[in-house]
Amino acid sequence: MxxxxxxxxxxxxxxxxxxLPAQRCASTVYGGHEHKLRQTLIALxxxxxxxxxxxxxxxxxxxxxxxxxxxxxxxxxxxRTGDLLVIPQSRHxxxxxENSTVLLTVVK
Numbered sequence: 266m267x268x269x270x271x272x273x274x275x276x277x278x279x280x281x282x283x284x285l286p287a288q289r290c291a292s293t294v295y296g297g298h299e300h301k302l303r304q305t306l307i308a309l310x311x312x313x314x315x316x317x318x319x320x321x322x323x324x325x326x327x328x329x330x331x332x333x334x335x336x337x338x339x340x341x342x343x344x345r346t347g348d349l350l351v352i353p354q355s356r357h358x359x360x361x362x363e364n365s366t367v368l369l370t371v372v373k
Contacts, residue, residue, distance in 0.1 A: 269294055271306065275329050275366035278308035283364065288313035294368070305369045309333070309361035317358040322373040324352040331365025 274292060282290040288310035296303035306329070307315070317336075326335065328344040335342045335350050337357035344350045344367075359367075 267295075271329060271368065274306050275308065278306055279310075279330075279364060279366055282308040282313070283310045289315065289361075301373050303371045303373070305371075306366060307359075307369055308366045309359070309364070311361055311363045311365075313361045315359040317356050319356055320352055320354050322371050324369065324371045326350040326352055326359070327368040327370070329366040329368055332362040333365045333367060334360045334362055336360065 271294070274294065278290045278292055282288055289308065291305050291307045294304045294306050309315070326333075326344065326349070328346055328348045328350070330346050332343065332345050335344065335352065335357060337353045337355050340353075342350055343362070
């Protein structure tokens with residue numbers, strides 16, 4: 266069994282994100298290429314984005330801290346700390362409305 270502190274990882278990744286030119290940072294918490302399930306903690310400084318990209322499989326986003334906006338086609342959803350957003354099966358983008366950390370869960 267493994268145990269991770271998402272709070273600690275989120276603090277660490279957000280500190281890195283605000284210091285980087287891209288203003289974003291990510292760390293795979295569980296899974297990877299050898300697993301069907303992958304969980305990645307993503308930190309975004311306020312104003313940073315993950316540009317429009319394809320959905321690699323079924324995916325959800327849990328907002329661990331801050332406020333983000335998920336955009337796809339002609340729709341958008343805002344998420345705040347504690348919200349769960351289901352990522353649509355279409356091209357989408359993620360924008361940080363303030364310093365934010367999210368947990369992305371993907372099943373391929």
